[in-house]
Amino acid sequence: MRLIQAGVGGFGNSWIYTVRDTPGFEHVALVDPSPAALANAGEIAGVPPERRFASIDDALSAIDADGLIDCTPAACHYDTTCTALRAGLHVLAEKPLSESLQKAELMVRTAKQCGRTLMVTQQFRYHDQPRLLRKLIAENQIGAVDHVAVEFQIQGLLFGWRKTMSQPFLMDMAIHHFDLMRYLLNANAVRVQAHTWNPRISNTAGDMNAFVWIEFDNGVHVNYTGSFAAPGTDTGWNGRWAITGDTGSLVWNPRDDWGPVRIFRQKQDLSVYTEQHFFSPLPEPWGEALWADSIGPNGHQYDLYHWKACSESGAEPETSGRDNLNTLALTLAAVESAETGRPVDVAQFPAIPAKLQELQAQLVG
Template identity: 30%
Template sequence: MNKQYRIVVAGCGGMANVWIKALLKRDDAVIVGLVDVHIGQAEKIRDAYGLECGVNTELGRAIVDTGADLVIDATIPDSHFEISTNAMKHGCHVFGEKPMAATMDQARKIIETADATSRSLSVMQNRRYDANIRALRELISSGMIGSPGMINADFFLGPHFGGFRDVMESPLILDMAIHTFDQARFIIGADPVSVYCHEFNPKGSWYKGNASAVCIYEMSDGSVFCYRGSWCAEGAPTSWEADWRIIGEKGTAIWDGVHTPYAEVLLADDSAEKKFIRDVARIEAPMDWNGKPGHEGCLDEMFLALREGRPAETDSRDNIHSMAMVLGAIESAKSGQKVMLG
């Protein structure tokens, strides 16, 4: 039987519900404590799920009292640095929400703390865990279209959230685009080198801050990733997974974020060089991945990594590159200049 991890959940707001529902399905996890600055909120969550655990307003005390070895950080982004470093210093591994920290300096210090304590922070990047994106990644890594030279992702939706997103300075990039940026890194297996971003708020937007952006990233494999996105685009929506076109030396891969990805690749025909538009064949992506989708799939990988004593796929050392794409884009938009990342 797998080890059963003793878990304290920090932050009892909306995201805590997502984590707790997934954890309650597992036989290798038991929730032994809830922490929130508002004790009544922790009690409300405890009672809603019928949990038999203590509640606390201070994370360190909760860890000591319960003997926890794993902390779930479901707090707001500005608290992630304090929660994750405190938990690791108390001997716990951490599974946390994105972004892993509020600043790059904090992110680097989190990794330093992980190294010093031999503990880890793994970040919930649930959109990696989908059979279609796994198939697209396999299609690219197989060399079917050759080396990618240009990666394009379009993200156009018009969600009327209300609440904090409506008044954020950069709602699209800060709250959502990290998913698409992380997906790009995952699909092509490369990290960002630089970014130029134009962020704006178009006519008709119901957001106070900039709800639209165009970003151009130079990647470590020499390719260019182009992101076009808007959270105030009424009509003709893309999927939440974005609409992808990846152009390589020998063909193009397509994924609409919903259906099975495919590629159109050049035919091996000696006479093709003479044609103005060369002939191609359609290749369906291999659908071999059978993991769980979304949060549960990411949790499976996180727990497996702990049991095997290795960094998770979304370990902080990897995820810092996705975070750099977000903060670099905002810096570029404010300065009007290309920003080097690294």
């Protein structure tokens, strides 16, 4: 697949390496207004100076390509992605799809009108352990899920445009965990209440800490605690997950590793509960270890292969732009809740003209 990549500084670098190292994909042009970023990425990707451009329009008028990776800042996604879609390219856009739900909706409509595939890189779900967790939940291994606790802590020193965002943590980081919740629970959020603040140790103007409570449309309650300003308390990028159902619990990533998922099956007579928590120390490690099968290429490589397969077959990607409106709506509803101090009904979220479900129905097919 012949790719143009827009935005090659910052995180764009990781895409430069991923495309270079993934068979079946090649960079045919790079776009970035920064000459230094272009020169650096061009050298790594092996893209000569005559195929490095300052604007997407210049690249599209000079180079034939099949797809665009949009790794520009979120505020640029609407223009960059729609321009490429209209020029006949499929687009793999970085999260958040846009900083506004209206613009994101227009991007999805543009892709549909142009008959092109628009996918969002929510690569957290494209790893072995989340795939296993979702399967275990779907198999009812812990009964119907009742509640989920997610804890995320990292020192996320932020630079550039993120330093002045009002909600950098929710918009830039928590959106990955919100998408993962939707994926694992196979559900969409109906209501969210968020409280955010900026701890004194943070290096940004906006809020780097969040307590978020979310109710999903299958009745599951999620309690999410996140901090992007917690040096020395690193949970890893995925965070720690504890998922409790009617007959047991699943725990993932308790020690910032990619090791097994652990399952605890509650005995009906509660004997295991009694033993573990009242009369004897917790066995280490806790629960039964379940190792996930490999899904093969994962993360960004999974993104690339899935996007290519869908572009060729016309199938809708798992993290299509349309599907991702739900993740973006949850994220923006959390922002709204944090800023108003009130719970927000995600499906009725006022940032879009139609109810989200009606909009989704229009965009299917």
